Amino acid sequence: MLNKDLSTKLAKGLLVAGCVVTLAACGGGFGQDYDSPFEEPTPTPEPTPGPEPTPVPAPVDNNILPNSEFEDGSGDDFTGWSKLNSADTITAVTSDxxxxxGMQAVSAGGDPWSVQVSSPEFDTTIGADYTATMWIKSSVADATMRFSTSALNGAQYGGDNVIGTSWQQVVWNFQPNSDAMQLVLDLGASATTYLIDDVKIVPGLEPDPSSCPHTDGGSAGPTNLLSNGGFESGDGDAFTDWTVENGASGVSATAAEVHGGSRALQAVAAGGNEWDVQVTSARADTVVGTTYVASMWVKAAAAGGQVRFSTKTDIDVAQYQGLQTVGTDWTEISFEFAADDVKTSMVLDLGAVAATYYIDDVSLTEKPAE
Ligand SMILES: [Ca+2]
Ligand SMILES: [Ca+2]
Incomplete structure (x- = not known):
């Protein structure tokens, strides 16, 4: 069943791959001025489709695009994404x-770039194969949209995709011309309202194997009560919605060791008290007596690290997890506790032993009913 579905998607991917249009360079200046319309590309000859790929045995989530499912962001913002044109018409939706x-984009019909949003930047290998995918539906039949890229060495453009009124996955195979780029959604060509979700980029030629709505019934799972739990937002070594309480000189952002997205927290501890290196989340709304699960992904540069969660509230009675051993592979550490206040910050206590830690994808969720 799984393989059959996947084969269908792979076949679909190949079809679209046959329509790929690649433009190596399209004049200087692109990337500095996002408000300028793209130059129209000169289509290059269509590439010959490659051999039928061998279906992979099971879906593998090797997406490299941060916030690809639009779950992070408040109001109508999507963390890491930039609305380049017609920003007012690009909003967040939670149904359908x-x-x-998900993202809704309303277009009056015009130039492809007249409604335009770009993804967080992602690192690439120049010339390698990548596959961008997106789930999208239109309020009218036969709308057209395309993918493009924004990068130092010029934009690249996909061909037009015809979008109907049911959810469909559009696929674009491309070869980056720069070692970092942004994926751009050009949504302005048709007069329609688009709904968009699950924008993914994976290395290679096989499309992301996601389904839409998700096969678990459309639930996104428990809501993460922490904002910026993936540490994707923040300038320099700062992290939006996180506060370094102690040991700030050892806390920085890293792009070299990440569990998800393109940014993680690095903490260098000298060894001492648990709280000597301490990073605290923004306050989350919690219900007194309700059980919550805090989780972080963590690894250390060398074996023997020890970290823990604790809580911080206004009632000044913290709850502490026992120290958890951290090895050199990414490990998920979870801490279950009953909230004792209506606002709770999660605290990462990283100071106990001398080690360098990498931390990513911190979440706080209500424990599901059993
Ligand atoms: Ca989503
Ligand atoms: Ca991250």
Whole structure:
């Protein structure tokens, strides 16, 4: 069943791959001025489709695009995404999505770039094969949209995709011309309202194997009560919605060791008290007596690290997890506790032993009913 579905998608991917249009360079200046319309590309000859790929045995989530399911962001913002044109018409929706939050874009019909949004930047290998995918539906039949890229060495453009009124996955195979780029959604060509979710980029030629709505019934799972739990937002070594309480000189952002997205927290501890290196989340709304699960993904540069969660509230009675051993592979550490206040910050206590830690994808969720 799984393989059959996947084969269908792979075949679909190949079809679209046959329509790929690649433009190597399209004049200087692109990337500095996002408000300028793209130059129209000169189509290059269509590439010959490659051999039928061998279906992979099971879906593998190797997406490299941060916030690809639009779950992060408040109001109509999508963390890491930039609305380049017609920003007012690009909003967040929570119904009729693949799961959780999605993006709505209203277009009056015009130039492809007149409604335009770009993804967070992602690192690439120049010339390698990548596959961008997106789930999208239109309020009218036969709308057209395309993918493009924004990068130092010039934009690249996909061909037009015809979008109907049911959810469909559009696929674009491309070869980056720069070692970092943004994926751009050009949504302005048709007069329609689009709904969009699950924008993914994976290395290679096989499309992301996601379904829409998600096969778990459309639920995004428990809501993460922490904002910026993936540490994707923040300038320099700062992290939006996180506060370094102690040991700030050892806390920085890293792009080299990440569990998800393109940014994680690095903490260098000298060894001492648990709280000597301490990073605290923004306050989350919690219900007194309700059980919550805090989780972080963590690894250390060398074996023997020890970290823990604790809580911080206004009632000044913290709850502490026992120290958890951290090895050199990414490990998920979870801490279950009953909230004792209406606002709770999660605290990462990283100071106990001398180690360098990498931390990513911190979440706080209500424990599901059993
Ligand atoms: Ca979503
Ligand atoms: Ca991250």
């Amino acid at each position: 999505t693949c799961a959780g939050r």
